Amino acid sequence: MQVTPCQISLFLCLLSCAASFGTRYTPDWASLDSRPLPEWYDEVKFGIFVHWGVFSVPAFGSEWFWWYWKASLKFEYILFMVKNYPIGFRYADFAPDFHARFFDPDEWAEIFEASGAKYVVLTSKHHEGFTNWGSPTSWNWNSVDNGPHRDLVGDLGAAIRKRSLHYGLYHSLYEWFNPIYLSDKRSGFKTQDFVEKKAMPELYDLVKRYEPDLIWSDGDWEAPDTYWNSTGFLAWLYNDSPVKDVVVTNDRWGAGCYCKHGGYYNCADKFTPGHLPNHKWEKCQSVDTISWGYRRNMKLSELMDLPSIIKDMVKVVALGGNYLLNIGPTADGIIAPVFEERLRGIGAWLKVNGEAIYGTKPWRVQAENATVPVWYTSKRSTVYAIFTSNPMQNSFKLLTPKTSHNTMVTLLGNPEPLKWAPLQTSGLIVLLPDLHLTPAEAWTLQLDKVA
Numbered sequence: 001m002q003v004t005p006c007q008i009s010l011f012l013c014l015l016s017c018a019a020s021f022g023t024r025y026t027p028d029w030a031s032l033d034s035r036p037l038p039e040w041y042d043e044v045k046f047g048i049f050v051h052w053g054v055f056s057v058p059a060f061g062s063e064w065f066w067w068y069w070k071a072s073l074k075f076e077y078i079l080f081m082v083k084n085y086p087i088g089f090r091y092a093d094f095a096p097d098f099h100a101r102f103f104d105p106d107e108w109a110e111i112f113e114a115s116g117a118k119y120v121v122l123t124s125k126h127h128e129g130f131t132n133w134g135s136p137t138s139w140n141w142n143s144v145d146n147g148p149h150r151d152l153v154g155d156l157g158a159a160i161r162k163r164s165l166h167y168g169l170y171h172s173l174y175e176w177f178n179p180i181y182l183s184d185k186r187s188g189f190k191t192q193d194f195v196e197k198k199a200m201p202e203l204y205d206l207v208k209r210y211e212p213d214l215i216w217s218d219g220d221w222e223a224p225d226t227y228w229n230s231t232g233f234l235a236w237l238y239n240d241s242p243v244k245d246v247v248v249t250n251d252r253w254g255a256g257c258y259c260k261h262g263g264y265y266n267c268a269d270k271f272t273p274g275h276l277p278n279h280k281w282e283k284c285q286s287v288d289t290i291s292w293g294y295r296r297n298m299k300l301s302e303l304m305d306l307p308s309i310i311k312d313m314v315k316v317v318a319l320g321g322n323y324l325l326n327i328g329p330t331a332d333g334i335i336a337p338v339f340e341e342r343l344r345g346i347g348a349w350l351k352v353n354g355e356a357i358y359g360t361k362p363w364r365v366q367a368e369n370a371t372v373p374v375w376y377t378s379k380r381s382t383v384y385a386i387f388t389s390n391p392m393q394n395s396f397k398l399l400t401p402k403t404s405h406n407t408m409v410t411l412l413g414n415p416e417p418l419k420w421a422p423l424q425t426s427g428l429i430v431l432l433p434d435l436h437l438t439p440a441e442a443w444t445l446q447l448d449k450v451a
Contacts, residue, residue, distance in 0.1 A: 044118030049326035063293030098147035103333025105159035115343035116350035119166035129175035168214030225254025294328035318375035356384035
């Protein structure tokens with residue numbers, strides 16, 4: 001029987017797929033770092049980060065309230081407690097007031113979907129150790145036994161997935177004042193009681209119970225990955241867990257892992273590289289520039305406005321990153337109107353300009369500054385030039401694209417092709433229409449058939 005080229009190609013494809021599905025990862029970084037990043041993550045580009053916990057009750061200063069009050073002994077935190085709470089009041093006494101009485105997970109999910117975000121990451125447990133689900137290793141310091149008396153992780157996850165968004169979970173490995181962790185720390189991390197009794201059982205429980213698409217690890221930096229048994233957990237996650245084929249992880253798995261090991265790289269909070277990295281990365285940024293958790297004492301001047309958020313996101317995507325934007329809900333489960341307004345504003349901009357963001361790749365040149373600063377993205381044969389300030393003139397110059405007689409230029413949101421002329425060596429000058437007013441103060445030119 002004669003074998004056709006088509007049959008040979010099909011056989012090779014099936015062989016390649018079988019090899020991919022059959023890959024087993026060993027608990028070492030050389031093997032784990034070789035795992036391809038699931039494609040969905042690079043496609044989605046934009047996500048929402050949610051910091052919510054007992055720290056949302058004092059809602060003062062920062063989500064690090066307990067640490068600044070009791071460990072750093074910061075004067076403003078001590079004064080806040082002296083003025084507002086009785087002598088002997090403990091941090092644990094805040095927990096009953098983390099009641100989330102107005103928490104409507106469907107309402108949150110609608111806001112997140114309206115923002116244009118494609119994934120949501122919730123704090124399952126921050127450094128305070130309080131878990132937002134009924135963790136069997138966190139007796140009475142969890143949202144089922146205390147405070148809301150409900151499974152916050154599960155409730156939000158169900159609402160998020162009804163809207164076909166990806167659901168991720170933030171998890172802090174360490175806990176500031178957990179006596180078992182502090183005992184391990186005093187031993188120079190030669191003992192691993194906290195890892196064996198608390199940190200790892202919680203991670204396995206989260207994965208098996210909620211099947212997250214993403215695990216955002218944190219709180220790792222005081223000890224090496226060998227203390228945390230990170231590589232053992234990740235090998236199980238990639239080989240045998242219920243989410244082994246879709247789960248994405250970050251790089252916070254032990255001291256020295258940042259920007260080096262894991263799935264995609266965070267490197268540091270609010271990290272933005274100065275050039276195009278050779279590895280997938282994510283910038284986490286908070287609307288409130290002072291805190292990740294909700295603050296009752298926040299000021300409007302301390303919040304990112306919509307144009308600055310869009311400008312930040314566009315730069316991140318042009319440099320190949322994902323943009324994870326944080327908001328902190330109140331203790332009673334409300335997303336503050338100012339945060340909702342920002343999120344809906346992003347969504348309105350993405351409805352017009354989203355094709356220049358979702359599913360794009362970095363172009364051969366990421367930015368230029370001719371008429372006004374421009375960031376480039378690309379998708380197959382199309383290039384997008386996003387400008388985040390109004391040029392205040394009708395002629396618009398782009399120096400980088402190489403045109404041909406077939407080149408077509410359009411402004412997203414405007415169906416009519418734009419008139420243009422080539423420049424002498426490369427680039428073009430475009431005749432812009434009157435730009436429609438947008439609160440985001442950003443517009444996109446679509447360039448087809450350019451090089």
